[in-house]
Amino acid sequence: MKGMIDSMKSNLVNSNFLKKLENLKLNSNVILNKGYSGARKSKSKGSSVEFSDFREYVPGDDFRKIDWNAYARFEKLFIKLFMEEREVLVNIFLDTSKSMDFGEPKKSLIAKQLALYIGYLSLSNMDRVNIYMYNDNALNDTGVLSGKKTFPMMVNHIENVSSDNKNDFFNYIKSRPYKKGISIVISDIFTKNFGEAVKYLSYMNQNIIVIHTLRKEEISPQVTGDMRFIDSETDEAKDISITSSILDAYQNTFKDYLAEIKEVCRKYGCMYALISNEAPIESIIFDSLIKAGILR
Amino acid sequence: MNFYSPMSFLFLLGLIPIIIMYLLKRQYVEIEISSNFLWERAIKDIEANRPWQKLRRNLLLFLQILLFSLLVLSLTQPYIFSDMISGGEIIIVLDSSASMQSKDVDGSRFEEAKKEIREIINNIKPETYITLIAMDKNPKIIASSSNDKSILLQKLNAVKASDSKDNIEDTISLIKAMVENIDNYQILFYSDKEVTNKLDNMIVKHINGQGDNLAIENMSYTFDGSSLAVFTRVTNYSDKEYNCDLVLYADNDIFDIKEISIGKNESKNIYLYDVPSNVNILKAELDIKDSLDKDNIRYHVVNNSQINKALLVTDGNIFLEKALSLNESIELYKSNEAIEDISGYNLYIYDGLLPQTLPNDGNVIVLNPPNDSIANIIDNVKSGKLSLLHDELFKYVNLDFAIGETKVFDTPSWAEPVLLSDDSPIILRGQRDNQKYVVIGFDIHNTDFPLKIDFPIFIQNVLEYTLNLNKQENISLLSGEAINIEAMPKTTEVFVTNPNGEKILQGPPFPLTPYTDTDNIGVYTIQEKYNDKMIENYFAVNIDTTNESNIYSIPNHDDEELIKNEQRVRTGRNIKDFFLFGVILLLVTEWVVYNRGH
Numbered sequence: 001m002k003g004m005i006d007s008m009k010s011n012l013v014n015s016n017f018l019k020k021l022e023n024l025k026l027n028s029n030v031i032l033n034k035g036y037s038g039a040r041k042s043k044s045k046g047s048s049v050e051f052s053d054f055r056e057y058v059p060g061d062d063f064r065k066i067d068w069n070a071y072a073r074f075e076k077l078f079i080k081l082f083m084e085e086r087e088v089l090v091n092i093f094l095d096t097s098k099s100m101d102f103g104e105p106k107k108s109l110i111a112k113q114l115a116l117y118i119g120y121l122s123l124s125n126m127d128r129v130n131i132y133m134y135n136d137n138a139l140n141d142t143g144v145l146s147g148k149k150t151f152p153m154m155v156n157h158i159e160n161v162s163s164d165n166k167n168d169f170f171n172y173i174k175s176r177p178y179k180k181g182i183s184i185v186i187s188d189i190f191t192k193n194f195g196e197a198v199k200y201l202s203y204m205n206q207n208i209i210v211i212h213t214l215r216k217e218e219i220s221p222q223v224t225g226d227m228r229f230i231d232s233e234t235d236e237a238k239d240i241s242i243t244s245s246i247l248d249a250y251q252n253t254f255k256d257y258l259a260e261i262k263e264v265c266r267k268y269g270c271m272y273a274l275i276s277n278e279a280p281i282e283s284i285i286f287d288s289l290i291k292a293g294i295l296r
Numbered sequence: 297m298n299f300y301s302p303m304s305f306l307f308l309l310g311l312i313p314i315i316i317m318y319l320l321k322r323q324y325v326e327i328e329i330s331s332n333f334l335w336e337r338a339i340k341d342i343e344a345n346r347p348w349q350k351l352r353r354n355l356l357l358f359l360q361i362l363l364f365s366l367l368v369l370s371l372t373q374p375y376i377f378s379d380m381i382s383g384g385e386i387i388i389v390l391d392s393s394a395s396m397q398s399k400d401v402d403g404s405r406f407e408e409a410k411k412e413i414r415e416i417i418n419n420i421k422p423e424t425y426i427t428l429i430a431m432d433k434n435p436k437i438i439a440s441s442s443n444d445k446s447i448l449l450q451k452l453n454a455v456k457a458s459d460s461k462d463n464i465e466d467t468i469s470l471i472k473a474m475v476e477n478i479d480n481y482q483i484l485f486y487s488d489k490e491v492t493n494k495l496d497n498m499i500v501k502h503i504n505g506q507g508d509n510l511a512i513e514n515m516s517y518t519f520d521g522s523s524l525a526v527f528t529r530v531t532n533y534s535d536k537e538y539n540c541d542l543v544l545y546a547d548n549d550i551f552d553i554k555e556i557s558i559g560k561n562e563s564k565n566i567y568l569y570d571v572p573s574n575v576n577i578l579k580a581e582l583d584i585k586d587s588l589d590k591d592n593i594r595y596h597v598v599n600n601s602q603i604n605k606a607l608l609v610t611d612g613n614i615f616l617e618k619a620l621s622l623n624e625s626i627e628l629y630k631s632n633e634a635i636e637d638i639s640g641y642n643l644y645i646y647d648g649l650l651p652q653t654l655p656n657d658g659n660v661i662v663l664n665p666p667n668d669s670i671a672n673i674i675d676n677v678k679s680g681k682l683s684l685l686h687d688e689l690f691k692y693v694n695l696d697f698a699i700g701e702t703k704v705f706d707t708p709s710w711a712e713p714v715l716l717s718d719d720s721p722i723i724l725r726g727q728r729d730n731q732k733y734v735v736i737g738f739d740i741h742n743t744d745f746p747l748k749i750d751f752p753i754f755i756q757n758v759l760e761y762t763l764n765l766n767k768q769e770n771i772s773l774l775s776g777e778a779i780n781i782e783a784m785p786k787t788t789e790v791f792v793t794n795p796n797g798e799k800i801l802q803g804p805p806f807p808l809t810p811y812t813d814t815d816n817i818g819v820y821t822i823q824e825k826y827n828d829k830m831i832e833n834y835f836a837v838n839i840d841t842t843n844e845s846n847i848y849s850i851p852n853h854d855d856e857e858l859i860k861n862e863q864r865v866r867t868g869r870n871i872k873d874f875f876l877f878g879v880i881l882l883l884v885t886e887w888v889v890y891n892r893g894h
């Protein structure tokens with residue numbers, strides 16, 4: 001397995017870094033009742049190493065689970081109950097619209113790396129992963145992947161995605177149903193449809209994580225003078241004479257915009273992290289995402 | 297609102313670059329960004345908060361245009377007529393030069409101007425003071441800062457139009473000096489000339505009509521055998537062709553009439569021959585009715601050369617005799633001894649000899665004086681470096697001669713040095729009483745000067761200086777010019793009779809001061825009383841046609857009409873300052889807008 005990753009010639013993933021990720025997992029309290037056993041706790045008590053409770057033995061129970069030490073103390077037969085760990089479906093929504101194709105390094109690169117690393121740590125936590133992107137006006141996915149052996153396939157898939165789509169990614173999220181699971185949305189969220197999409201995912205019983213990827217210029221613009229901004233997705237031009245008051249207005253708008261996003265997240269119980277394209281990927285994962293409680 | 301300097305509106309052209317610069321500035325820097333999503337929202341927010349925000353980027357342009365326009369407006373020096381002004385000073389200039397006598401407006405230009413000024417005087421407010429300046433060859437202040445209407449009117453009525461030319465330049469500088477310490481003033485300039493050099497608060501009121509004028513521009517004569525050939529030049533300053541008669545008078549009698557035809561804006565030279573040479577005064581007249589008649593007449597005095605008697609006292613000087621004999625206007629007498637008490641000559645030339653007492657009726661030339669009786673002889677020296685104090689005696693004469701030995705003088709108070717040898721005077725000239733003296737310190741034989749071709753010229757110069765006895769040098773003047781009357785040595789009284797027949801005593805005292813009262817054209821007679829005889833000389837005063845004859849109208853100014861239509865006197869109040877104040881306010885506004893915008 002390790003050799004397989006090593007043999008991958010990818011700009012996106014660093015195999016040494018992948019090793020560090022194996023200790024992390026998604027901090028999602030998604031409660032699962034169905035599905036194959038995986039690394040995730042389910043409400044069903046069952047066969048797992050995670051202890052949950054004791055109960056008295058009743059005939060028919062698996063006598064292998066009798067706690068003989070308890071029997072020695074209490075002379076009663078007790079059965080150890082364990083949290084049954086189940087696998088969960090992690091849906092990663094990777095925004096591949098044109099707007100992600102900006103910044104140095106590009107937001108799309110950071111987003112792809114994040115998708116892969118989260119995908120990898122999910123795979124290594126025995127979860128199933130499906131990465132959604134959109135391409136040619138349709139929402140594509142990698143298919144449900146499980147097991148680390150499918151990681152190269154994931155890498156391959158993501159590497160070949162180009163960020164030149166001019167439509168609103170969030171419109172496509174609603175185009176299909178999802179099984180209960182975790183949804184991770186990686187996007188710059190320059191859309192009015194974010195709330196709608198989150199609402200839909202929530203309706204689809206998704207535990208939602210929003211990773212908001214922005215470049216520094218979008219967080220605090222440094223331009224001055226008379227500018228003609230051309231929207232990369234709509235090609236619309238906007239003439240703006242950048243003055244200090246306009247910059248102030250932008251800052252206020254930006255604040256409001258973040259507040260709106262966070263409001264939506266609170267409403268639908270999403271976890272949220274804002275990351276800048278300039279931060280190194282290590283610090284994003286080990287610092288930002290852990291602080292945001294997305295990983296642990 | 298009117299403008300003192302409407303030409304400054306041309307500065308408005310400067311708006312074009314401002315607008316162009318603004319358009320250039322509006323060239324946006326195109327950049328592709330991920331999304332306009334936030335920018336649009338930001339702009340929308342700002343526009344929602346301030347509805348005029350959209351205008352703001354243009355606001356700076358509007359302010360700049362307004363600011364620049366106001367600046368230009370203030371340059372044009374706008375004024376409004378206002379009778380609110382109080383305690384003001386009105387300076388009125390009345391052009392009384394010859395051209396103002398043109399009759400192409402009601403009465404004459406001069407009368408018309410006077411009429412308007414009279415109206416202003418009649419309507420002044422008690423706290424308004426008027427200074428009247430009459431301008432001909434010089435500006436004359438005829439009433440200074442007065443608000444007494446009767447005195448002003450009286451002074452104004454006394455102003456007469458003169459035949460001399462105007463002097464706008466001096467007038468303007470006089471007014472400039474006058475208004476230096478006055479804040480609240482107004483200048484009204486009544487003239488038919490173009491006034492280019494304008495002052496603040498000055499309104500030029502052109503008084504002119506559509507007159508046509510012909511003028512005799514020039515007149516002179518030459519001796520043509522025993523008679524005179526007279527030349528005149530006639531110029532037509534109108535847009536019409538004229539046919540008229542040119543009449544030539546010789547001493548007040550009609551001598552000749554010549555019919556001439558002269559095209560529009562054309563000059564013609566006319567010659568009249570066989571005029572007797574014994575006349576004193578020539579007068580040419582155009583027989584025509586045009587707007588300005590003063591320049592239809594021209595006078596000229598014939599300078600009859602007369603024979604002067606000269607006495608040469610010498611032991612023998614062939615060079616001097618030859619050089620003197622070249623002058624045909626002298627009759628040369630020679631003597632080899634210095635006779636005492638001699639008289640009856642116009643010129644005495646003493647070469648190496650001197651009488652005990654010098655004659656007192658003619659001019660004197662002394663060469664190599666033997667004693668100190670004429671000027672103190674300091675020394676007898678070998679000549680050194682010659683240097684000339686600019687003098688007419690050495691006109692056209694080179695100093696490339698050498699002098700062996702010369703006497704050096706102590707310059708007497710009546711004389712001035714002409715030629716210096718090592719900075720000591722060796723030739724003097726001057727006038728003592730009424731006698732002219734030329735004193736030459738060296739003997740002609742002691743120099744190579746007579747061998748040079750310049751020597752006869754030098755002698756002629758000396759004769760010219762000493763011989764213009766009974767001869768007025770300058771006989772042709774333009775009205776307004778001054779003339780130096782040159783009296784003879786023994787003259788006791790000098791009178792000048794002007795063309796109006798007024799006889800005025802000019803001297804004593806002697807020497808005579810220049811005669812300046814030449815405002816009227818015509819022939820002036822100089823009478824000198826000399827040994828109980830009256831000797832008459834003449835000089836002619838004519839119009840300065842180059843300045844005054846071209847009366848063709850110049851474009852009327854708008855403000856003139858305006859003032860004419862207003863029956864009340866009003867003073868223009870310069871409101872330039874208000875505009876400048878507006879400029880400052882706008883500048884501040886612009887600064888605030890700019891700072892708030894950025």
